[in-house]
Amino acid sequence: MTHNGIEYASVRGAAQTAGVVEQTVRDWIASGRLTAVRLPGRRLWMRVDEVHAAKEESKSAPGGRGRAFTEQELKVALDRSFTDREASILTGRSVPAIRKARQNYGGAS
16 A cells, blocks of 8 residues: 555564564564554554564574574573473574474474
8 A cells, every 4th residue: 555655564464575574563563663553444554664664683693594594592492391482492493494494404293
């Protein structure tokens, strides 16, 4: 949607644009990383350029998807005595990131 020459996206559209789930966009709004406005209607809208900026910021944040595992984080992730959730808490990484690391580096789950 374009309003006053600025391109906006709904929560669903912002999630698709950034390649994340809708809850991530809602978390970005709650944390202040992304500003949402109510244009005519009840939906929340975000500026598309801000969505891209929030996505780039999340890549470089601790636990971000774009940052490589440190040796210590990888050791914890691959240690099977920890559940996926426990490894996530210990490393600050998401559960899907832990599962992917285990799949890529540690064989079958």
